[in-house]
Amino acid sequence: MVNGELVPKEQAALGVTDLAIQRGYGLFDYFVVKKGRPVFFEDYLDRVEQSAKWLQLDLPVTREELRQQILQLIRTNGELEAAIKLILTGGYAEDGYSPSKSNLVIIEMPPPMHPASKFERGVKLMLYDYHRTFPSAKSINYIVGIYLLPQQRAQGAEDVLFHSGGHIYETTRANFFIVTNDDVIVTAGEGILNGVTRKQTLDIARHHFKVEERSPTVEELKTAKEAFITSSTRPIMPVVQVDDVVIGNGQPGAVTRRLMVLMAEEVERYLEG
């Protein structure tokens, strides 16, 4: 769906003067479709609006029009299990610099696939000293994460964990949580992308555990009992190692596993509602 027009994927295109191409100026969002319905749809629409505000981009459609475009795309393709990526750009800039009317592209693609073993055994992360600019905006600029991919793969890490000034914020594409020795769930409350999965996880977690919204320190990793990341592609994924530090006993912990079950139930409840 390019600016409201359904087009075959091979023909979907933007002109080369768009600021997304010229300067990496734009935002995106990503969410999954289950049983033909976008999961936690309104939360994602909220975030698109918030990201647009942060980047001073005007949505060329109303929220209702955006909702209808996404639903029309899903109906047209007829896939029950899928993912949606939405991209809102800085628009065409004849001078190569000044934003104009944003282009809106909505792409439907196959659902995310991650081997079950990653959820069963947990994954490793790699630390990197960096803090995203405009962290509240889901910017299309992933230059640091993509630049680090060869290093990440060489270390066998699932993702790169950003820290700055001794504090941990998030990974390139997911929010990060630790569970302390006394079962307190800790995750950064500021300086991060407000993940929808993070929000859902915290809403569930508050009913069962104590929650603290503050950025965990790098030091705390050594004493943390558990760690996990959250994102739309990998709802809750246990983390068992960060660089050379083994988290807890090196296996997904009880709190993480409990949250994984509760989250799956929450998604089911949403789809029934």
Ligand SMILES: *Cc1c(COP(=O)(O)O)cnc(C)c1O
């Ligand atoms: C998308 C993203 C997340 C996770 O957000 P979800 O809404 O849960 O998918 C976290 N951090 C960054 C930098 C992201 O781009």
